[in-house]
Amino acid sequence: MAYKLSSVVYGHVLDVRGLSSTSNGYIVSVSRDKTAKLWKPNSENAGYTEVQTFSGHTNYVVSVTVLKESSILPSGLIITGGNDKMLCGFLPESSEPIFVETRHKNTVCKINPGVLLNTFISSSWDSTAMLWKVTVDSDQTYQPVLLSIFKGHTAAVWSAIQLSSKYVITCSADKTILIHNIIPGDPQNSSVIIKKLTGHTDCVRDLAALNTESNEFLSCSNDATVIRWNAETGECLEKFYGHPNYIYCLAVFSGIDMASSIVVTGGEDRYLNIWMCTDQQVILQPAQSIWAVTILPNKDIVVGSSDGIIRIFTTDVNRQASSEVLASFQEQVDNINQQAQKEIGGIKVENLPGPEVLYQPGKNDGQIIMINENGKAICYKWLSNECKWDKVGDVLSASDPNKNMHNGKEYDFVWNVDIEDGAPPLKLPYNKDEDPWSVAQSFIHKHDLPQSYLETVANFIISNSKTSAPTLLPANQDYVDPYTGAARYVPTSNPTTSSSNGQDPFTGQSRHVPNTPISYNTFFPQTSYLKFDQANISSIFSKIKEFNLKLDDSNNKLEDHQLESVMKMCNEGSNVDDTSINILIHLLDWPKDILFPILDVTRLAVRNKHVNVTLCANNLIMTKLQPHIYDNKVPTNQMLAFRCLCNLMQHEEGELLVLRNYEELLTVIQSLSQVNLIQKHLQIALATLLLNFSVMIKQSDDDIAIQAVNNAISSVCPKLSEPEAIFRCFVAIGTLVILKNQPDLSEQIKDYIALMASNSEPSKVLSCSKHLMKLIQK
Structure with a gap:
């Protein structure tokens, strides 16, 4: 029977990074909001009620496990680990930790129970894993005693499990899995590595025991695969494909073998994959990242996501959500699917410029742009000899039967790249609708290659795929819409300094390649102001016209030619008259729920010296911005107001205005x-x-x-x-x-x-x- 949504649990305000459960079906969750929470199943419905919030961590909490009840732990014990390097132990009935352990030197990213009572194993970004036993003194003081340390990895240890008293398995960002034996009674708490498994091609993120009697376990990885292993022989028994992107988490409800077990995985692709017997079920989630999964004693599946929400899925019809709730969940998923279908190479069709950009000449012969024509992405090429844009055709994202497979995904090209003599070649996958520079940057980051390789790898892609550089970028590829629901931050869309010489704003060094991440070698001091230049003018103008038409108050509604005069101020070097500035001042009085495109125009307009000087007179611009600077209930307006202040500082008048108000601004910021x-x-x-x-x-x-x-x-x-x-x-x-x-x-x-x-x-x-x-x- 298929899994369906059972209930949705709200309580965390940031990503849910770890999950565990108790023997009686309670759920424990941990979050980037620095808390852990205990949830009790409701008796009257399939929902859950928060019964405890655990505090004690000073930074993100990313891992959790629950130790079973025992003679010294009659109510069990909850162990949490965080980005603050701490392990905290909690009794379910108390919000404060009964112990805090600090022997890890970096983030404690995963905790699993050991095979013996009162034991657990923690793994960390400090490249180690540690096996602990909880003891209780006669005065009821709880203490974790370190039993063994597991070393040997060259990067972060993402997970560790104790498969039996004989084997401890660790997995790492160094792409390997190590099988350790504990050295009994060793005063140094050391262990010995007996096998090194190298079946994954990227970071190995999680482990789960499948069948302890046959010493089988599963691993998942950033290479989008799950592998079944035999710890005794080190043999890779089976490889599973089902995710198109990184797999972060793995949970197993064990049977006698793989066929009788329930296996659940989640990752950076919204896929919740469930393997049962020979069947596989995929439930798309309305959140980008699935950070954690666990399976309750009743076989319900619990999912923790980047949206801070916990979702429970069940096969029991008595615990499944109502038809209305199921329909609402499906609608959320469908909305995200529709958004995804409107993307070409990661670019949203709705954010592409309209046909009006074809009235502007291209920058060089052969320049490629994409535009939005009636909801479809259309590709055009600039022909310098004819001074026109030539229509190339529709841009499609459908699957190509001639594509190459790599790690379970389809690509137009998969090349073997020889980086080092005597070393195996590296796989470089590429699709024609991707930016060669972005793919090159991801490739060298993934394989820990020097930043100096960037240009060589990018040129290799361009040459061997016979694409132009960059490929199929929109007319303004730097634009990131800050207020539409589909927006997301792109690290390369950074504000720039007031300098226009193409130098990096932090180092003064010239940019090696436009729109690619930069390797920073020196940082201090910063000597010039940063500003926010990027914008999609046509998108902003469309939004302003849309809101203008909806206004009922005729005194606020403007004619199109008046709006067009305001939009001209977005050009930093344009000649601006006072009439246009007065119109902008008038528009800044629009209601706050539709003001964001006006604030966006303002932050662009104040780069113009005449606009800057005029708006700074008599503290005018500060008077207009202050309500939005203080209003944290409308974060988009607040964000754009802060951007305006940054851009104001590019000219002396704006700089002096900000200086006069800096104490008040600092007070707001600190609040x-x-x-x-x-x-x-x-x-x-x-x-x-x-x-x-x-x-x-x-x-x-x-x-x-x-x-x-x-x-x-x-x-x-x-x-x-x-x-x-x-x-x-x-x-x-x-x-x-x-x-x-x-x-x-x-x-x-x-x-x-x-x-x-x-x-x-x-x-x-x-x-x-x-x-x-x-x-x-x-």
Whole structure:
């Protein structure tokens, strides 16, 4: 019988990263919101009620397991692990931990029960796993005792299981699985590696015991496969395909063999895959990432996702949701499916420019653009000799029977790339509708290759696929719509400095390739203001016209030619008359629920010096922006208001205006809670403004002002989850720290910087935080 939705559980405000269950069917969940929660099944319906919230972690909680009841643990024990490197133990009836263990040196990313009572095994980004036993002293003091340490991996250990008293299995970001034997009585708590399994081609993310008697277990990986192994022989018994993207989590309800077990997987593709006997069921989820799955004693499946929601699925018709709830769930899934179907190579058709862009000449011969013609993506090429756009045809995303298969997915090309003599070639998959530079960047990141390989790999793709570079990009590929539901943050769509020489805003170095991630070697000091330039003018104009038509108040409604005059101000170098500026001022009084495109025009318009000077007179622009700066209930308007402030600072008048109001702005910024800062665009706008503050204030000899800016940055930074925003805050701190009269840093921000510097996954946040640690320690 097929699984169907049973109930939906709300309570976490950020991603649900880990799940476990008790023997009596309670659910335990952990989240990026720094909490763990215990949920009791309702007696009157199939829902769940929160009965306990566990606190104690200082950062994201990402892993959890439940130890069974025993003589020393009569109510069992909940063990959680977090990004703060801590293991916390909780009794179900108490919200405070009964012990905190800190011997891991990085994020504790997975916890599983051991095979003996009161034991568990934890794995960490510090490249180790540890086996523990919980003891209770005569005075009822609970203590985890370290039994064994498992080493041998060269990268993060994502999961570890104790298959039997004989075998402990660990899996890692180094793409390998190690089988360990415990050395009994060893005073160093060491173990010995007896086998190394290398069947996966990417990070191995999770493990689950399948059949302990036959020593079989399963692994899942970023290579989109699940593998069944025999631990005794090290043999790969079977490989399963069913996901088009990374698989993050795995759970098993064990039978006597694979055919009689229930296997559940989830990952970065919205797929909840369920294998039962010879059948496979796929239930698409209305959330991008499935971080955790577990199976309850009654065989119901629990799913934790990136939207902060827990969903339970069942085969029992008595526990299945009502037809209305099922229909609502399916509608959510269908909406996301429809959005996905309107994408070409990751670009949403609805966000493509309309036919009006064909009135503008191309930038060079052979330039390729895509436009939206009646909801369809149409490709055009610029012919310089004829001075016209030539229609190439419809852009399709349908499957091609001639495609090549790689890791269960279809590609136009799959090449063997020889990187090193004597080493096996690496597989480089590519589809024609992808950007060669983006694929090249992903390839070198995946295989830990030097950043200097980027241009070589990209040119290899362009040459061997006979595509032009870039391929099938929209007319304005930098645009990311900040307010439509389909929007998402793209790291390369960064604000730029006021400099127009193509240099990187943080290092001063020239960009190697447009629109590709940059390897930052130096960070401090930041010497110029950042601004937000990217925009899809036609999309903004369409939204303004749409809202203008809906206005009932004739005093607010404007003629099209008036709106067109306002849109001309989006061009930084255009000649702007005062009439157009007055129209913009009038539009800034629109109701807040339809104001966002006007705020977007304003942040573009203030780059123009005449507009900047006019709007700064008599504090006019600040008066218009203040209500939205304070209103965290409309985060899109708040985000665009912060962007306006960043762009205002490009000219002297705007800079002075922001300087006069900086204390008030810092107060507002520090009052924002982590809940207020969920939106990624808002985080980046806020961090960019703080970075600009650091550039502005470092020119001052006012120690109190410098310390105030530093305190605000230090307060906000730990509340952020978006890496680009964290990075900018770190650059801001570094910019202030290198001053002669450098500010005092709180222990909290020092600990946070140290935490980020200890992560094992390469990123510019990691690199920047390490530079910052060196500055602080001087």
